[in-house]
Amino acid sequence: MRVVSGMRPTGRLHLGHYFGVIRNWVQLQEEHECFFFIADWHALTTAYKNTKELRKNIIEVMIDWLALGLRPNKSVLFIQSLVKEHAELCLLFGMLTPKSWLELNPTYKDLKYNLLKLSDLEKDFKEKLRDKIENILNLIPFNIHNPDKFREHLLENLTETLIEALFEGEIEPEILKKLNVSKRDFYETDTFGFLGYPVLQTADILIYKGEAVPVGEDQLPHIEFSREIARRFNKLYGKVFPEPKALLTETPKIPGTDGRKMSKSYGNAVFFSDTKEEVERKVMKMFTDPQKLRKNDPGRPEICPVFAWHKLFTKEKELIDGIEIDCKAGKLGCVECKRLLLSHVEAFLEPIRERRRELEQRINEIEDIFYANSKRAREVAKSTMEEVKKAMNLP
Ligand code: SF4
Structure with missing residues (x-):
């Protein structure tokens, strides 16, 4: 089975990375054909403003991966940005991805929600609407079977409608000010790259015709997204891609030294x-x-x-x-x-x-290993792109 997975180079690796991801990868490489990549383009989806440390971080990840037991003769260990075909396939997938699929992506919604501090606003709205709902109930010219349930239902729905209105960009500057959100900060983080990262993630997997992706339960929607794209492509142009499956792995959680998530x-x-x-x-x-x-x-x-x-x-x-x-x-x-x-x-x-x-002591040699592996990955990626272009009638 072909397994594909990546890791963003955000700096030195810690015990949380090992117990959450790498330990599993080390086992997988013994039994499967594995492609593991340093996802430097993904790092840019949120940290595009400051790239000073990017190269250094990539090297840190290379050293940690090898020290922790990943082997270049067992897995293809490579750097995402050295395989340009990821970007080419991402562009083509972008053509057939409905915008609504991206906007409904839970990670995107969560980030936007947090940025706008919408949960605080939700509480605020509920408080203010409670009185108004009593007025509405008094105006209704018939008896309601279960007024408490009806009241809660109305409150939930009205609040949700207001939040949705904000969420869709109807944000007045005064409201943003009240929420203590800088408009620039919000829109600078809310980028095309971040919205579209599941498309890039799908290209990362399907460019190798990946059949399985090791994930935790919280990442299942991402795999479902990749399966949807594979299905859509195959239906439109003929079967080229497998539908990748989630390889659900129970990874023990190691808390940080203060008991919170290690970070x-x-x-x-x-x-x-x-x-x-x-x-x-x-x-x-x-x-x-x-x-x-x-x-x-x-x-x-x-x-x-x-x-x-x-x-x-x-x-x-x-x-x-x-x-x-x-x-x-x-x-x-x-x-x-x-x-x-x-x-x-x-x-x-x-x-x-x-x-x-x-x-x-052997940084140059290690870089050579990752560059050579990236060439190996690129050979596979090029051959997939040939099939894709043929299926889509591209020259
Ligand atoms: S509470 Fe103290 S003794 Fe008990 S497990 Fe924790 S560190 Fe050990």
Whole structure:
């Protein structure tokens, strides 16, 4: 089976990238034909203004991928922008993609929603409309069977209609001011590239006739979008593309050191490029159960990020069970628990750090590997484009 997936080069990789994506890729490359790419064009869909760090970030990703076990002799590891056919196919798919499909894309809607702080406005509207709805109810010349249900239904629908009106661009400058949204910020982020990124994503997969894409449950709509485009193309011009399937993978979630989602922007991530001392500092400062102040206070491992990490880094099941029991019984202190965790995290990280150090000495050679792999990818992409052009009667 041919598997295709990509990763945006947003900087150094952390443990969240490994447990969420790379670990799975490393397994997939053992069993399938895999195309994994550094999605530098995708990075531009939101970060097009500042590209200073882009090249450096691409190199960081190359080093981390190789240090974490991706192998160029097992997978085709390449850079998206070196295979121009992605852009050519994206352009052609753009011709047959209805605009409404893009506007309904949940990620696009969420971003727009957040940018406009529409959830705050929604609350505001509901408050203001509540009184008005009472007036409307008083005017109705018949009895309503369930007035409470009717009231809620009316409120929901009126609010939704108002939000939709704003969403569709009927935004008065005073309203934007009230929402504390800069018109420039909003429209500069709301770009053609960002709206159209699912089309590029579809081209990324179908240019290799990808049959499977490893995703989490939240990304299923993206795969459905690619399937729709493949179907539409095949129906219009004859069968060229497979309909890619989602390869649903259960990836364990590793929380950040403060218990939130691990993210560079939250400052709660442990990076593969961190030194031993940096990792020690981060682990020893990790959040724990806030109710466990002293060693003999009973703890709640189920809400403690240190325990979540033990489940990933501590190999012996009996040891994990023992930590859970002792924490709950107030027999284990958090400092001791973190020290134990640190030794296991270090046992995992040290060989990777060592490989990184060695790879950092061979940057030119690594770049050559990715360039050569991009050529391999391009051969496949070119052959798909020949078929596409033939099917569409393009010269
Ligand atoms: S003893 Fe360990 S698992 Fe329990 S609260 Fe402290 S750090 Fe968390």
